[in-house]
Amino acid sequence: MRIxxxxxxxxxxxxxxxxxxxxxxxxxxxxxAPAAAAPAPAVEPTAAMGEQIxxxxxxxxxxxxxxxxxxxxxxxxxxxxxxxxxxxxxxxxALKAKGGHWDEAAxxxxxxxxxxxxxxxxxxxxxxxxxxxxKALILYLESxx
Numbered sequence: 001m002r003i004x005x006x007x008x009x010x011x012x013x014x015x016x017x018x019x020x021x022x023x024x025x026x027x028x029x030x031x032x033a034p035a036a037a038a039p040a041p042a043v044e045p046t047a048a049m050g051e052q053i054x055x056x057x058x059x060x061x062x063x064x065x066x067x068x069x070x071x072x073x074x075x076x077x078x079x080x081x082x083x084x085x086x087x088x089x090x091x092x093x094a095l096k097a098k099g100g101h102w103d104e105a106a107x108x109x110x111x112x113x114x115x116x117x118x119x120x121x122x123x124x125x126x127x128x129x130x131x132x133x134x135k136a137l138i139l140y141l142e143s144x145x
Contacts, residue, residue, distance in 0.1 A: 045132050050140025053133050060125075063144050072123065078102050079142045094120030107138050 043049075054063065060072040067074045073089035083098050083106070084091035098118050100106055110117045111134050113127040128134045 042132065045136035045139060047136070047139040047143045049133075050136035050138065050143075053128065053137045054140055056128075060123075063141075065144075075141060076144050079104070079107065079138070079145075092118075092120060092122045094118045094122075104138055104142075107141065108134050111137060 057072075057075075060070050062068060062070055062074045063076050064074070065076045067076060069086070069089045073086040073091075078086075079102055081102050083100050083102060084095040095118055102110075108131075111128045112131075114121050114123040114125055116127075128137060
């Protein structure tokens with residue numbers, strides 16, 4: 001059994017084989033040299049991506065124009081609307097006290113951590129942690145007018 005650690009060490013050393021640095025360009029012609037590999041650009045959030053993210057919300061919210069409220073208010077036309085102002089929904093005192101309008105910045109902050117942004121809210125959702133996901137979700141909400 002003493003040979004197993006030696007074999008493992010050898011295998012790990014061999015695993016690094018074959019990974020060599022690219023040869024340095026010695027031609028002196030930097031114009032023809034390929035540009036350094038840049039990291040792949042991040043995918044730009046879209047409303048279509050936000051529609052997929054919104055599927056996490058449908059257990060409590062509807063989005064259809066004229067749709068009924070669920071556990072949470074109907075979110076059709078929420079972007080630009082006053083906070084806690086959807087007719088026919090009983091909002092928590094925390095959201096009523098928040099004031100303002102649901103613009104992109106307010107939605108981003110709220111969606112990141114609803115209970116931190118509006119302590120006392122009844123929205124028992126941890127939040128959308130990823131900033132790109134929040135942006136996509138807000139783009140989707142904006143498209144629902």
